[in-house]
Amino acid sequence: MKLQELTRPWAAFNYGFLDESAKREIRRRILKAIAVPGYQVPYASREVPMARGWGTGGLQVSLTLLKPTAVVKVIDQGADDSVNACSIRKFFGRVGGVIETQDTQEATIIQSRHRIPEEKLRGDQVLVLQVPDPEPLRTVQSDMSVAREMHGDADYGQLWLILYEQLVKSGRIMQYTEYPSLVNGRHVISPSPIPRWDVLKLNEADHLTILSAGREKRIYAVPPHTRVEPLVFDDVPYRVEDHQDKTCYRTNVTGFFMNELPQDDGSAKFELSDSHFGVKHMRKAEGEPVEIGDTWYKNGKMNR
Amino acid sequence: MPLSLAPTADDSRTNAAFEELMWALSRPGVIRTLPASGLASIAESLLDRECSFCVLDDLDIQQAVARTGARAVSQGNADYIFSKIDTTEKVVALSGMRLGTLAYPDDAATLFAPARLGAGQELRLTGPGIKTSLTITVDRVAPTFWEMRQRAIRYPLGFDVYLVDDDRVIGIPRSTTVEVL
8 A cells, every 4th residue: 555546636626625535534424423313423524614603514514415416505594595505505506516506395405504494305305404512411511521421321311400490490491492302212412503393393304314513523413214302291292482373474474483573663573484485485476386395384283 | 716616536436425325324224326336436435544444355355445545454443344244154253343332332333245135034124214114135144143233232332234235235224123034
């Protein structure tokens, strides 16, 4: 084995921005993450031309999956048109020559921050979630090494205590994002800062979900058809946000996750949080032939 | 500066091989088709100088895997093991594979084994990635392998195995329960 045999011809730029050794490392980590659903696999987390905390973890996973025929959608808090989402999507187009889309149904790779689309994902789609803090135990254990031992022992008692304290203090569970969820009956994950509304979409889903934290250097995954159960007490059922009866003022659609827009008179208007889902409804109302996919929630209720 | 956006042939092949392995592991037992046949295409997609490997009794594959720059070590230390599992002796030789620790279950071995898919022993798979259950048939795998696997796996500890038949591959992660029918 000589170094010369390992080197490749010089090139100004590698496809998909990351060098091949970085991609190989992430490939190996993704496979381990799929093999042990919910377990946080450490990885190197390379430098990318974006500050840590802006989705570098998701970016690296998507870059590893990139190929010229990939169709990529990027969501930031439900919206395809925010600065963060646009910049990341354009970056994929620039370094990977991929097809950019805003349509959930067309996409093969969906990178998201803080939302899962309202339309059901198919078995051939990969959802890449950007994660700021992958450690569900951080609030009860600040030492990462000890938290790791606790995951090894499935020692999650203190998480129940947090939920119980919220119940006692406020009369209901106040955890509004990163709701601790048990994956495959073994590892508790933080499902990234998606609302409680979206956590149920991970359970027994058709698609593959890969969660990646760039700053914290952890990758974990929820394979298709895997149990994801939010931690709940037997006598206090899991409750999603009360958006069942809210109507979007732009599309007149009811029963999906909404953005609340406070008005001057103290009241509030609501609009669909999944922006392109709203766009599709508007186009349909104008008579365009738009196909809206099957949704997880129907009439404001999770459909199982 | 003009950028070349096209991946090289190597990039495309290793990317496609990984994608097939990813879906193979995400849906245990479902046959995926690799861009090229054999274990070498898997090795070039995943392995490099950061990994260790062990090839039992196959010189061609030994050389192909060594070309990735990975270190050849004994099977008790290897990250990636390439071996046939068609006889009890070979299965016994593999029983010392690394299974990870409770703190780091990913610190376990991955086994790539040639096999024949779609004939032979019936197996029923259940677990993550499988909707209810899936029945598959594999040949050229010694029956003792499934006993050894069941004894070795104390989830989340265990090893992951890929069965490769020419360019076809299935993945069986440690989270899958295998029932020999």
